[in-house]
Amino acid sequence: xxxxxxxxxILEVARLAGISKTSVSRYFGDERERLSPTLQDRIAxxxxxxxxxxxxxxxxxxxxxxxxxxxxxxDIRNPFSVAITHGVEQACRQYGYSLLVCNTDNDSEQERQxxxxxxxxxxxGLVVNATGSPEAQLQTFISHGTPVVLLDREISNVDAEVxxxxxxxxxxxxxxxxxxxxxxxxxxxSEAPEQSSTRQRRLAxxxxxxxxxALSHATLLLSSDTNTRQALSHFLAAHPQHACxxxxxxxxxxxxxxxxxxxxxxxxxxxxxxxxxxxxWCDLVPPGITTLAQPTDxxxxxxxxxxxxxxxxxxxxxxxxxxxxxxxxxxxxxxR
Amino acid sequence: xxxxxxxxxILEVARLAGISKTSVSRYFGDERERLSPTLQDRIAxxxxxxxxxxxxxxxxxxxxxxxxxxxxxxDIRNPFSVAITHGVEQACRQYGYSLLVCNTDNDSEQERQxxxxxxxxxxxGLVVNATGSPEAQLQTFISHGTPVVLLDREISNVDAEVxxxxxxxxxxxxxxxxxxxxxxxxxxxSEAPEQSSTRQRRLAxxxxxxxxxALSHATLLLSSDTNTRQALSHFLAAHPQHACxxxxxxxxxxxxxxxxxxxxxxxxxxxxxxxxxxxxWCDLVPPGITTLAQPTDxxxxxxxxxxxxxxxxxxxxxxxxxxxxxxxxxxxxxxR
DNA sequence: ATACAAAATGGAACCGTTCCCATTCCGCGA
DNA sequence: TCGCGGAATGGGAACGGTTCCATTTTGTAT
Numbered sequence: 001x002x003x004x005x006x007x008x009x010i011l012e013v014a015r016l017a018g019i020s021k022t023s024v025s026r027y028f029g030d031e032r033e034r035l036s037p038t039l040q041d042r043i044a045x046x047x048x049x050x051x052x053x054x055x056x057x058x059x060x061x062x063x064x065x066x067x068x069x070x071x072x073x074x075d076i077r078n079p080f081s082v083a084i085t086h087g088v089e090q091a092c093r094q095y096g097y098s099l100l101v102c103n104t105d106n107d108s109e110q111e112r113q114x115x116x117x118x119x120x121x122x123x124x125g126l127v128v129n130a131t132g133s134p135e136a137q138l139q140t141f142i143s144h145g146t147p148v149v150l151l152d153r154e155i156s157n158v159d160a161e162v163x164x165x166x167x168x169x170x171x172x173x174x175x176x177x178x179x180x181x182x183x184x185x186x187x188x189x190s191e192a193p194e195q196s197s198t199r200q201r202r203l204a205x206x207x208x209x210x211x212x213x214a215l216s217h218a219t220l221l222l223s224s225d226t227n228t229r230q231a232l233s234h235f236l237a238a239h240p241q242h243a244c245x246x247x248x249x250x251x252x253x254x255x256x257x258x259x260x261x262x263x264x265x266x267x268x269x270x271x272x273x274x275x276x277x278x279x280x281w282c283d284l285v286p287p288g289i290t291t292l293a294q295p296t297d298x299x300x301x302x303x304x305x306x307x308x309x310x311x312x313x314x315x316x317x318x319x320x321x322x323x324x325x326x327x328x329x330x331x332x333x334x335x336r
Numbered sequence: 337x338x339x340x341x342x343x344x345x346i347l348e349v350a351r352l353a354g355i356s357k358t359s360v361s362r363y364f365g366d367e368r369e370r371l372s373p374t375l376q377d378r379i380a381x382x383x384x385x386x387x388x389x390x391x392x393x394x395x396x397x398x399x400x401x402x403x404x405x406x407x408x409x410x411d412i413r414n415p416f417s418v419a420i421t422h423g424v425e426q427a428c429r430q431y432g433y434s435l436l437v438c439n440t441d442n443d444s445e446q447e448r449q450x451x452x453x454x455x456x457x458x459x460x461g462l463v464v465n466a467t468g469s470p471e472a473q474l475q476t477f478i479s480h481g482t483p484v485v486l487l488d489r490e491i492s493n494v495d496a497e498v499x500x501x502x503x504x505x506x507x508x509x510x511x512x513x514x515x516x517x518x519x520x521x522x523x524x525x526s527e528a529p530e531q532s533s534t535r536q537r538r539l540a541x542x543x544x545x546x547x548x549x550a551l552s553h554a555t556l557l558l559s560s561d562t563n564t565r566q567a568l569s570h571f572l573a574a575h576p577q578h579a580c581x582x583x584x585x586x587x588x589x590x591x592x593x594x595x596x597x598x599x600x601x602x603x604x605x606x607x608x609x610x611x612x613x614x615x616x617w618c619d620l621v622p623p624g625i626t627t628l629a630q631p632t633d634x635x636x637x638x639x640x641x642x643x644x645x646x647x648x649x650x651x652x653x654x655x656x657x658x659x660x661x662x663x664x665x666x667x668x669x670x671x672r
Numbered sequence: 673a674t675a676c677a678a679a680a681t682g683g684a685a686c687c688g689t690t691c692c693c694a695t696t697c698c699g700c701g702a
Numbered sequence: 703t704c705g706c707g708g709a710a711t712g713g714g715a716a717c718g719g720t721t722c723c724a725t726t727t728t729g730t731a732t
Contacts, residue, residue: 082413099436
């Protein structure tokens with residue numbers, strides 16, 4: 001059993017270099033220029049001999065703030081969430097932060113626990129893709145001076161920016177595309193909207209937009225597969241004289257509905273299919289599924305940008321865009 | 337500008353309850369039973385009044401160890417990695433750890449940096465899906481008493497368990513299935529094997545297994561799309577008298593090759609296609625793509641299990657299985 | 673009642689930093 | 703030569719916990 005060698009400390013470096021720990025601290029903090037070249041060399045030398053690295057725990061304790069960014073993700077297995085996380089992580093690294101990723105699996109109890117923990121780690125900021133409505137907890141963070149930014153889902157009574165897709169624009173683009181392609185009846189399928197402001201907004205925009213464009217339309221909430229199948233068949237049967245299309249509210253829905261199309265033997269294109277969120281496989285299911293891609297990297301980076309602006313307002317300009325435009329990727333599933 | 341309210345400290349709780357901070361520390365540590373019921377009540381009362389939560393930074397500093405588990409992921413956008421991460425994260429939560437996820441994007445420089453940082457955070461353990469061969473750094477962790485477990489990819493000279501798929505078994509299952517389905521010529525496609533012991537092992541097992549089964553075979557390393565397309569066509573042309581199949585070394589390869597099949601107009605099934613790693617869309621590309629699914633949750637959980645065993649050997653039994661069997665999901669792409 | 677062990681509680685040092693001061697050093701004008 | 707100001711450096715008190723050890727309280731057998 002290899003009995004743990006301790007990591008070396010600032011004091012050991014100072015001793016080896018024959019100087020005070022204050023100077024070593026300055027060297028590794030951001031005050032290197034205050035030190036004479038001689039000292040700098042001595043420190044560099046000693047530090048590399050001892051393989052020294054400042055202890056972040058001690059730093060965090062002393063400074064009252066760590067170099068950690070907490071991120072709450074509602075469903076880490078959703079490719080969209082992963083893509084955003086990737087963007088946030090990249091930005092973190094660029095600015096010297098590390099990312100503490102917490103997956104809530106869409107469970108508000110887990111969300112609560114994770115938030116408690118993140119508080120205990122004194123995170124410098126919080127990126128939240130909420131599951132429930134942890135308003136109170138988030139407000140606590142904010143009142144403790146920890147900035148919060150909301151991803152995709154908005155929460156009332158929380159003083160934080162919301163970064164995400166421009167839902168109005170997205171739905172409009174989708175409807176424009178569908179009607180340009182000659183579809184006259186559109187079914188919008190969404191997951192349960194209660195917990196998610198985004199889902200609610202997209203639903204509302206859809207209803208309004210479809211009405212404006214004089215499209216026959218209906219909406220459907222995903223529940224069990226059987227019910228969904230019936231509802232889908234029913235919608236198609238109800239519009240025999242029209243060209244019908246289905247618009248999927250997010251990637252999960254697209255997956256479910258595509259399966260259903262196959263089970264029901266509905267030929268893609270003749271029956272339109274379009275989804276919000278681009279997925280790896282959308283070009284693989286013949287003749288390809290039309291999607292609205294979200295600029296995930298930009299969204300992730302902007303989220304961190306917001307936090308940085310709140311952490312150090314003087315050095316960082318506020319982000320300009322919080323609502324991002326989707327990119328239409330037209331494929332065969334909306335070509336009649 | 338809301339001037340930060342400070343979080344309350346153990347001392348404040350102690351004062352409010354009229355007792356010493358030692359007792360409060362005991363209450364929040366794992367020595368609650370040493371306290372009289374009266375005291376426990378007083379503490380609970382005071383703590384909830386002040387909304388107190390122990391500061392993990394201070395804890396980590398004093399104890400020389402945090403309740404953080406570091407995880408290094410080579411490519412966070414790979415669904416397989418995500419699935420494993422999900423398993424690790426769940427297990428972490430169960431045992432009171434938080435997960436510091438670091439994505440290296442297959443870049444060894446990033447890997448190095450992230451490892452440095454994780455060290456600075458005094459992580460309690462490290463789950464590593466390596467990109468390069470950070471042997472020295474990992475050994476440093478181990479000699480500092482921080483246990484390491486390797487995910488999927490093995491690294492020589494590092495004293496750590498390797499958790500992952502039983503590659504021999506996987507390749508054997510694949511070849512058995514393919515030959516049972518009547519394919520006589522098999523092309524194995526892999527990504528660059530230099531950096532990954534798993535890829536090397538699968539390649540070796542494939543060559544050996546194909547030979548034993550008297551299959552015509554060849555291997556192909558993924559590079560540019562054009563080259564891959566040519567190589568694929570060439571392989572098929574070289575075996576006109578045989579039924580040909582392609583075996584994909586991981587999910588990325590499956591994606592690439594499936595695209596290629598479509599571009600080349602190769603009918604799935606007539607030309608066999610099979611992949612290691614199950615993906616969301618494998619049942620969506622008609623007639624479905626046969627895969628070997630990895631038990632990702634089990635792998636993730638086992639990884640953490642290994643760490644826990646090394647952290648507290650007395651309370652946790654050593655994990656029994658480190659190499660996991662895949663599950664064959666047979667679909668139309670291997671049905672002639 | 674007395675003695676004594678066990679249980680309950682508290683005091684204070686320490687973990688590795690940062691940062692406020694105080695101190696030392698050096699060059700330069702009077 | 704002296705005095706002075708600014709730059710370079712160091713001493714030591716926090717930060718918020720944990721933990722060793724000492725002390726007080728309680729229970730129990732004599």
